[in-house]
Amino acid sequence: LIHNRWGKSVSVVERQVVSTSINEAILLRYTRLQIRERLQQVVMSGKLVVGAGVGAGSYASYAEAGGADMLLLFTAARYRVAGIPSVAAMLPFANSNQLVMEFGQREILTRVHTIPVIIGLCAIDPTISMARLLRNVIDAGFDGVNNFPSVCLIDGKVREAMEEDG
Secondary structure, rough: OOOOOOOEOOOOOOEEEEEEEOOOEEEEEOOOOHHHHHHHHHHHOOOOOEEEEEOHHHHHHHHHHOOOOOEOHHHHHHHOOOOOOOOHOOOOOOOHHHHHHHHHHHOOOOOOOOOOOEEEEEEOOOOOHHHHHHHHHHHHHHEEEEEEEOOOOOOOHHHHHHHHHO
């Protein structure tokens, strides 16, 4: 157990060392099994699993201190912090993957230490190497990936065209 800044005891699951190079910070992350076991414990205790969607470091800190079970980073959450509607994340205003990677590394991973951090990445971008992007996610220290924004939220003729193109 460790104590957060408000004196609340927080259970810490052993994290796996990903990199210990002298020239880089030690990157710690939860394994898939550790995340699953942690969430199963919450469910077995009769509580609801709380995944907090955050778009800024301060909100991540508040969610961790408030007892969230995991953090979810999305472009939509970042836009909401800026007063922009969430639907803007579905439009080509910015590079979604780059935006969430940048604020996730700079503002979230530097502040959150006791709960898993899941990053929302657009897994359908045909202009990037998905293998390289996922390697960057692992190297940065994120604990998991969710596909966001996703074409599942798009319907009609636009969706049909996207599905036809793969």
